[in-house]
Amino acid sequence: xxxxxxxxxxxxxxxxxxxxxxxxxxxxxxxxxxxxxxxxxxxxxxxxxxxxxxxxxxxxxxxxxxxxxxxxxxxxxxxxxxxxxxxxxxxxxxxxxxxxxxxxxxxxxxxxxxxxxxxxxxxxxxxxxxxxxxxxxxxxxxxxxxxxxxxxxxxxxxxxxxxxxxxxxxxxxxxxxxxxxxxxxxxxxxxxxxxxxxxxxxxxxxxxxxxxxxxxxxxxxxxxxxxxxxxxxxxxxxxxxxxxxxxxxxxxxxxxxxxxxxxxxxxxxxxxxxxxxxxxxxxxxxxxxxxxxxxxxxxxxxxxxxxxxxxxxxxx
Amino acid sequence: xxxxxxxxxxxxxxxxxxxxxxxxxxxxxxxxxxxxxxxxxxxxxxxxxxxxxxxxxxxxxxxxxxxxxxxxxxxxxxxxxxxxxxxxxxxxxxxxxxxxxxxxxxxxxxxxxxxxxxxxxxxxxxxxxxxxxxxxxxxxxxxxxxxxxxxxxxxxxxxxxxxxxxxxxxxxxxxxxxxxxxxxxxxxxxxxxxxxxxxxxxxxxxxxxxxxxxxxxxxxxxxxxxxxxxxxxxxxxxxxxxxxxxxxxxxxxxxxxxxxxxxxxxxxxxxxxxxxxxxxxxxxxxxxxxxxxxxxxxxxxxxxxxxxxxxxxxxxxxxxxxx
Numbered sequence: 001x002x003x004x005x006x007x008x009x010x011x012x013x014x015x016x017x018x019x020x021x022x023x024x025x026x027x028x029x030x031x032x033x034x035x036x037x038x039x040x041x042x043x044x045x046x047x048x049x050x051x052x053x054x055x056x057x058x059x060x061x062x063x064x065x066x067x068x069x070x071x072x073x074x075x076x077x078x079x080x081x082x083x084x085x086x087x088x089x090x091x092x093x094x095x096x097x098x099x100x101x102x103x104x105x106x107x108x109x110x111x112x113x114x115x116x117x118x119x120x121x122x123x124x125x126x127x128x129x130x131x132x133x134x135x136x137x138x139x140x141x142x143x144x145x146x147x148x149x150x151x152x153x154x155x156x157x158x159x160x161x162x163x164x165x166x167x168x169x170x171x172x173x174x175x176x177x178x179x180x181x182x183x184x185x186x187x188x189x190x191x192x193x194x195x196x197x198x199x200x201x202x203x204x205x206x207x208x209x210x211x212x213x214x215x216x217x218x219x220x221x222x223x224x225x226x227x228x229x230x231x232x233x234x235x236x237x238x239x240x241x242x243x244x245x246x247x248x249x250x251x252x253x254x255x256x257x258x259x260x261x262x263x264x265x266x267x268x269x270x271x272x273x274x275x276x277x278x279x280x281x282x283x284x285x286x287x288x289x290x291x292x293x294x295x296x297x298x299x300x301x302x303x304x305x306x307x308x309x310x311x312x313x314x315x316x
Numbered sequence: 317x318x319x320x321x322x323x324x325x326x327x328x329x330x331x332x333x334x335x336x337x338x339x340x341x342x343x344x345x346x347x348x349x350x351x352x353x354x355x356x357x358x359x360x361x362x363x364x365x366x367x368x369x370x371x372x373x374x375x376x377x378x379x380x381x382x383x384x385x386x387x388x389x390x391x392x393x394x395x396x397x398x399x400x401x402x403x404x405x406x407x408x409x410x411x412x413x414x415x416x417x418x419x420x421x422x423x424x425x426x427x428x429x430x431x432x433x434x435x436x437x438x439x440x441x442x443x444x445x446x447x448x449x450x451x452x453x454x455x456x457x458x459x460x461x462x463x464x465x466x467x468x469x470x471x472x473x474x475x476x477x478x479x480x481x482x483x484x485x486x487x488x489x490x491x492x493x494x495x496x497x498x499x500x501x502x503x504x505x506x507x508x509x510x511x512x513x514x515x516x517x518x519x520x521x522x523x524x525x526x527x528x529x530x531x532x533x534x535x536x537x538x539x540x541x542x543x544x545x546x547x548x549x550x551x552x553x554x555x556x557x558x559x560x561x562x563x564x565x566x567x568x569x570x571x572x573x574x575x576x577x578x579x580x581x582x583x584x585x586x587x588x589x590x591x592x593x594x595x596x597x598x599x600x601x602x603x604x605x606x607x608x609x610x611x612x613x614x615x616x617x618x619x620x621x622x623x624x625x626x627x628x629x630x631x632x633x634x635x636x637x638x639x
Binding site: 064066110114115116117119120121123124125126127128129130131132134135139240243246247250256288289290291292293294295296298299302303306307310 | 437451455567612
């Protein structure tokens with residue numbers, strides 16, 4: 001009996017909230033708990049998951065990146081330009097990913113090498129990148145119609161959620177990096193105690209740089225999939241994404257103060273945001289209410305999550 | 317000796333700021349004949365006024381703890397509320413202003429609470445609050461634009477004090493002088509600096525650090541509300557995203573003014589000069605007809621460059637000190 005109670009206590013509170021939300025929403029509509037709706041939720045949330053694991057990586061290393069949404073946006077724009085130029089798909093994906101990597105590398109250079117504070121460097125870059133993507137697109141979205149490319153994000157035959165599958169592949173890749181590579185280990189080490197890591201011989205400057213560049217790469221790939229799913233590259237689509245990504249990371253149990261976190265936890269955070277989004281539609285919350293509602297709920301849940309994490313750390 | 321040297325560096329860096337301002341003015345007058353006309357100059361200073369009012373609050377927040385990234389959204393929602401109270405409910409404009417500023421202070425209190433009591437770093441809690449607050453502003457206005465306010469409402473933006481000082485400039489001067497007074501001559505001002513420099517040692521010497529942080533963000537919120545009201549009174553219209561374009565320039569303003577991102581260092585006079593620089597840059601972009609999509613990019617680049625130079629100068633200085 002005690003064991004069961006202990007198990008229940010060990011379930012992250014966010015998961016319980018998700019469970020309750022699903023039950024509540026499913027009461028409002030018979031279509032909520034259908035496979036079709038779940039597939040749609042998966043499709044819609046998968047790119048946010050990619051951006052969120054990028055945010056998690058940066059946060060694990062003790063940093064912050066407010067330019068993730070902008071990196072995703074500009075990578076989407078270069079991707080769309082590449083598709084419409086008729087390049088082969090592999091090259092298109094590489095261009096999207098490399099755009100992201102390059103932007104992340106700029107962040108890394110400013111933060112790790114020049115020693116700027118993360119929020120300044122990434123906020124500044126955010127402005128610059130949106131400027132570039134608006135200029136590259138002439139302020140209107142670029143449509144893509146290459147079927148081979150769109151396949152990457154399509155809901156094929158209404159049953160195969162390709163965007164979710166592509167993002168799952170990226171997730172597994174990131175999970176491998178987190179758990180089995182030097183980059184992953186050093187990210188934790190730098191986040192836990194940067195000075196300590198440096199003194200024990202870790203080239204913290206390089207690995208910190210690589211963390212931001214890697215996060216940029218992930219966002220670049222996320223941008224590729226987003227364009228494939230929406231079939232258009234919008235020059236300001238990424239506004240506010242970094243906030244949701246950071247929120248998902250915190251809801252997933254990562255800590256902002258010490259090198260603690262796990263991209264597997266971030267999945268739960270993303271799920272919560274995705275379920276809220278789709279649920280608000282099911283409950284027929286008018287669309288003008290949604291930004292305020294989602295923003296408020298996310299902030300409240302961050303506050304609760306931080307309080308809970310603090311208490312847990314206090315116990316140890 | 318070291319203190320002396322530090323003073324010297326501060327002097328040099330503030331002189332260089334004046335130098336940059338001067339060079340910009342020269343460049344501006346070369347770019348366009350209109351630049352040095354009385355009309356354009358008063359336009360630049362009036363534009364800078366809104367940024368300075370915002371910037372004073374932002375400076376205090378950054379000196380004490382960290383940036384208030386929600387300032388743009390607070391200024392928006394407070395302007396929206398003031399406009400609606402006057403326009404739709406026919407409230408006397410001073411009461412509406414008062415209520416809007418109280419709302420701003422309350423939102424600042426919320427920021428301060430999340431930062432000090434809950435322990436969410438300022439750049440995350442304020443960045444998050446921003447999206448919720450913009451959501452509410454959008455919700456209240458329902459996507460519409462409110463415009464054409466009564467003359468008494470607009471006086472704050474268009475009127476003249478004593479017949480020759482534009483009201484935004486007058487408000488800005490009052491804010492700057494009270495800001496300097498608070499930072500220089502009150503216990504609260506000294507606490508802002510000491511908490512920003514080293515929160516732990518401030519706490520150990522008996523400062524209520526949580527309260528100090530909360531006060532700093534309340535001031536920032538209140539001033540953001542004031543800036544929003546002045547802006548709306550000036551442009552005579554309000555929509556749900558008027559504050560969005562102010563976030564990057566204000567952050568740039570503060571760092572250009574020499575306020576250190578690490579906290580504990582900075583001055584309001586510096587911010588005033590920073591705001592003038594940014595206002596001239598924006599004015600120059602107008603005169604040169606720089607496409608709108610590049611403006612935010614240029615301001616973003618300016619932020620990064622300024623902070624980079626600041627870091628380089630400081631590194632130089634510490635090297636000299638060691639040698």
